[in-house]
Amino acid sequence: MGTPGHSPLLTPPGVYAPQDDTELLLRALARERVDPSTHVLDLGTGSGALALRAAGLGARVTAVDIAWRAVLTTRLNALIARRRVTVLRGDLTAAVRGRTYDLVVSNPPYVPSPGARPPRHSPARAWDAGPDGRAFVDRVCDEAPTALRTGGVLLLVHSALCGTLATLRRLADAGFDASVTDRAVIPFGPVLSTRRGWLRHQGLLSPDHDDREELVVIRAQHA
Template structure:
């Protein structure tokens, strides 16, 4: 898929997000864009973890994936992703489950993930839209388990791409993935203005020493890891 074709996808495919389900935003589209530019999705068996509305999984279908699975722990997200796939007549196997549930399947050629990564005062519990972004005090309540599961999720020659904020320690993601035996690079880094969640949380992030008081932008980082 060329950049122009990707722009056509994002402008013409309407992805609905039900109440309580994460609507695709800059991080979703950056992950899709990097997957498109990498060329690894064509003909691949793809896993979209933390699928939310299913936007990344649907992009994988458009990119020519051979088979697409999408997982989320939220039943609301699973129902929403299934409806979006049906509306676009896209073959996506959407399931409720965790990294362990996904790892119980055959390994994947490509794993894509836009996890919750915004630092939060408390570990997220219960249902609700906050589960799509709250990542615990260091933003890594989902990122760390992903890094631990990554090697087993990937088939030999497979590729993981995960998007996160600079405020959830992408260097730790790189270190954990390398320690797992994967080859790691930073595929993209892009600055965006704070959205509503980061704007609301900025004072607390400053108080705990994560954020400079005058800063109102964040870098989104896409980390790529390859299993050889």
């Protein structure tokens, strides 16, 4: 699948292909002031869609993913698109410890999953995030302050199934001015469709909304 509105990206099996959540985050990125002086960090880059868009706007971009396949895919997509992107393998901000950025963007795994822990060696590692879906969302919230410069911005997308208010509160506790800046309601995809009963049992899904989910983009500015 390609970056919405742009040339197709390579997305081999096991690498997250751009979808509705990517589109929302791309729209949010377009609203930010990005130029050649802007340092951008893309956490959980997948195929590199967000990193390449930021580089296309002139930013100095670093992209991180824990999966070697995603790292190599992003490097190849950057080469094909002739975009300069530094791509590192690592566990979120551990790959860039000690460095700070003007803008951090992240589309982390956020799908609630029956497993006690997110998978480590399967394609589902790109979306499964533990029973409440917050295994990585919480970590991005907690690690963002050390990765952002004063006045820097975090753009984070996730499903409302894993708790929009919980994210806003966690970011506020970390010293951010955070708000929801975009939303989209989309039909369940194959993964959520197979988990409808489990989600309802967990109290994450009401009978009135058992065939669609809300995606949210949260913008948080570091004080």
